[in-house]
Amino acid sequence: MLGRYFGERYCERLNRPRLALSTCSIELLLHYDWPGNIRELENLVERIVILKSNREVGPDDVRFLRMHADHADDDVLDMNASQKRHIERVLRMTAGQVGGAAGAARVLGLKKSTLQYRMKRLGIRASDFKS
Numbered sequence: 001m002l003g004r005y006f007g008e009r010y011c012e013r014l015n016r017p018r019l020a021l022s023t024c025s026i027e028l029l030l031h032y033d034w035p036g037n038i039r040e041l042e043n044l045v046e047r048i049v050i051l052k053s054n055r056e057v058g059p060d061d062v063r064f065l066r067m068h069a070d071h072a073d074d075d076v077l078d079m080n081a082s083q084k085r086h087i088e089r090v091l092r093m094t095a096g097q098v099g100g101a102a103g104a105a106r107v108l109g110l111k112k113s114t115l116q117y118r119m120k121r122l123g124i125r126a127s128d129f130k131s
Contacts (some may be wrong), residue, residue, distance in 0.1 A: 002038060003029055006045040016049055024059040043079075050083060055109070084122040087115070088129070096129035 007019040021029075034040055048057055090104045097103040098119075099112040104126075108115060119126065 001030075002041055003045055006042045007049060010046050010049040014049055019045075019049060019052070020056040022056055022058045025057050025062045028059050028062045046079065047082065050079070051086060080122060083118065084124060087119060087122065087124055091124070091126060091129040094129075095131050096126045098126050 003021075007021075010016070011018055029041075036043075044062075048061065052061060087104065087108070090107050091098075094102060094104045094107060098115060099105055103112070105112040105115040110118075118124075
């Protein structure tokens with residue numbers, strides 16, 4: 001399946017563990033008509049790899065990401081913009097705390113240094129989210 005190929009490719013590229021897809025999520029992917037063809041599938045799998053670190057991908061994850069792709073404008077489809085919004089949302093939840101047991105890195109399943117690198121690349125400052 002192409003989805004498996006893209007999953008392995010992005011996991012390797014982003015240094016993530018291999019994706020674990022539930023049977024239901026595989027069924028959803030197989031029965032979707034993919035109006036954007038291979039490019040749409042590739043973008044969905046890339047988003048799953050980025051957002052689902054060290055967790056099984058369930059049907060709700062696939063539905064959520066597909067729904068956003070179906071109703072998105074070009075900005076949402078831009079991976080950097082999507083990743084930036086997600087990191088900012090988690091930083092709001094953690095009141096700007098990046099590391100530690102209750103920090104954003106832990107919530108996102110990332111090493112603190114990886115999150116800091118992404119924040120710098122995306123122009124995100126943790127201090128903007130501190131109370």
